[in-house]
Amino acid sequence: MPSKTAPVPVPKPEVAKPVEKVAESGASGKPVAKKSKVPETLRGFRDILPDEQAVWDKMDEVMRSLTRAYGFGRIRLPALEQTALFERGVGKDTDVVEKEMFTFTDQGGVRMTLRPEGTASIARAYIEHGMLNQPQPVKLWYVEQFFRHERPQAGRYRQFWQFGLESIGSDDPVLDAQVILMCERFCKDMGLDVTVHVNSLGTPVSRRAYVAELVKYFKANKKKLSETDQKRLVKNPLRLLDSKEPGMEELKADAPQMIDYLDDESKQHFMKVLEYLDEAEVPYALNPYLVRGLDYYTKTVFEVMLTNPTGEEGAQSALGGGGRYDGLIPLFGGREGTSAVGAALGLERILMAVRAAGKMPDSKRRAQVFFCQLGEAARRKGLKIYEKFREAGIDVAEAFSKSNLKAQLEVADKLKVPIAVILGQKEVLDGTIIIRDMESGAQEIVDVEKVVALASKRLQEQNVRREEKAAKMA
Numbered sequence: 001m002p003s004k005t006a007p008v009p010v011p012k013p014e015v016a017k018p019v020e021k022v023a024e025s026g027a028s029g030k031p032v033a034k035k036s037k038v039p040e041t042l043r044g045f046r047d048i049l050p051d052e053q054a055v056w057d058k059m060d061e062v063m064r065s066l067t068r069a070y071g072f073g074r075i076r077l078p079a080l081e082q083t084a085l086f087e088r089g090v091g092k093d094t095d096v097v098e099k100e101m102f103t104f105t106d107q108g109g110v111r112m113t114l115r116p117e118g119t120a121s122i123a124r125a126y127i128e129h130g131m132l133n134q135p136q137p138v139k140l141w142y143v144e145q146f147f148r149h150e151r152p153q154a155g156r157y158r159q160f161w162q163f164g165l166e167s168i169g170s171d172d173p174v175l176d177a178q179v180i181l182m183c184e185r186f187c188k189d190m191g192l193d194v195t196v197h198v199n200s201l202g203t204p205v206s207r208r209a210y211v212a213e214l215v216k217y218f219k220a221n222k223k224k225l226s227e228t229d230q231k232r233l234v235k236n237p238l239r240l241l242d243s244k245e246p247g248m249e250e251l252k253a254d255a256p257q258m259i260d261y262l263d264d265e266s267k268q269h270f271m272k273v274l275e276y277l278d279e280a281e282v283p284y285a286l287n288p289y290l291v292r293g294l295d296y297y298t299k300t301v302f303e304v305m306l307t308n309p310t311g312e313e314g315a316q317s318a319l320g321g322g323g324r325y326d327g328l329i330p331l332f333g334g335r336e337g338t339s340a341v342g343a344a345l346g347l348e349r350i351l352m353a354v355r356a357a358g359k360m361p362d363s364k365r366r367a368q369v370f371f372c373q374l375g376e377a378a379r380r381k382g383l384k385i386y387e388k389f390r391e392a393g394i395d396v397a398e399a400f401s402k403s404n405l406k407a408q409l410e411v412a413d414k415l416k417v418p419i420a421v422i423l424g425q426k427e428v429l430d431g432t433i434i435i436r437d438m439e440s441g442a443q444e445i446v447d448v449e450k451v452v453a454l455a456s457k458r459l460q461e462q463n464v465r466r467e468e469k470a471a472k473m474a
């Protein structure tokens, strides 16, 4: 078990594959050169390649549209924070802090941690920048990478992206509903059908009374608990409610439920959140076993789940989660009574679900013009003409590295570009360029200075023809 203060030990093979020397044989059979293999990516880390980009772009668009509509301002957070921030904020006995943080001591002897989540940093930033003096609530959003030393598996990485929303400075239940609604709408706009599982953990006082009852119940059934759950019973009994150990389903079914121990104020608050969700037609399900894994939550907690998961992994893992954390800002020395609510969606999990649902956006480029060049002079001039198209907002593609016209036109055909422009040696000398209609093959020679305007005119004419054709077919 790693100590909480020591750097997280990383097993050797996970750091990187060792540099491997590979001997190559020449014609004589003797080794002629030694090549070394590049160290591979670390376990749980991955590259995001261009063919996945369309879905990331779409997620960016949806985030921006939602946060603009609901008045959230973007915040960019540092990747490293003092370890104590997470120990105090997230909780020393949580899995995240106890087992999953990438922690080290720097050259100056400062203990620091690669952020495992964003809420503790947001609370720090709210206090540090005196946001208390701004009109409340202060609504912030972020899209950042986070780091947890978890066992990598589908949808679980050691570096992952979260889209987070935090609304600080008001305990109004409408804000809980707003954050939940935004999470649900984000998924919906990505083509996913989700249900939000909700529960209330009440205030720390009502929760203490509940936990005492829960401990009493599980102590009476201690023999039925696995070794892991027996440890939970001592350290963090609430976590028994989301235990997946064998036999726990039946035990949990008879366990006392939090809802019966909620104080009046928490109960009222929860009812209001549910009313707002009903009104906004956000699909939700009450889940009395939902406790979340981080210590700062009070009252509302929720998780965003696929309504009809296809794989087992989808059934188990949340696309996102959040809740109210009324005690965190006071805990960090902020003003007493500063309430807050927030959530974060895991973007890799969203991506996996979008892919499984067959809703990946088309990542093929849709260029309108293809630029062909023949010869060195044309290529040189071409760079400037190409830039003129880009400045005019016309999406233009090229194959500058190919010199043969046929090969270039083949690329244009593959991209289904409606118009190509062709610049040869002769055209460079004459100050002209050829515009080719890729559908009919018709070509015209035009003044190079007018090519952008003329090409855009031809594109418009093609559009009109296409619309007329479609209207006739209808």
Ligand code: HAM
Pocket (backbone or CB within 6 Å): 116, 117, 118, 119, 148, 150, 155, 156, 157, 158, 159, 160, 161, 162, 164, 165, 166, 318, 319, 320, 321, 322, 323, 325, 341, 342, 343, 344, 345, 346, 347, 348, 349
């Ligand atoms: P969380 O439930 O720990 O909450 O993480 C939120 C989401 O991040 C998860 O539902 C999941 O989709 C994604 N996620 C977590 N760990 C991984 C991982 N190892 N690999 C891939 N995705 C992962 C929080 O972090 C809270 N700060 C949310 C919050 C904001 N509560 C209030 N405000």
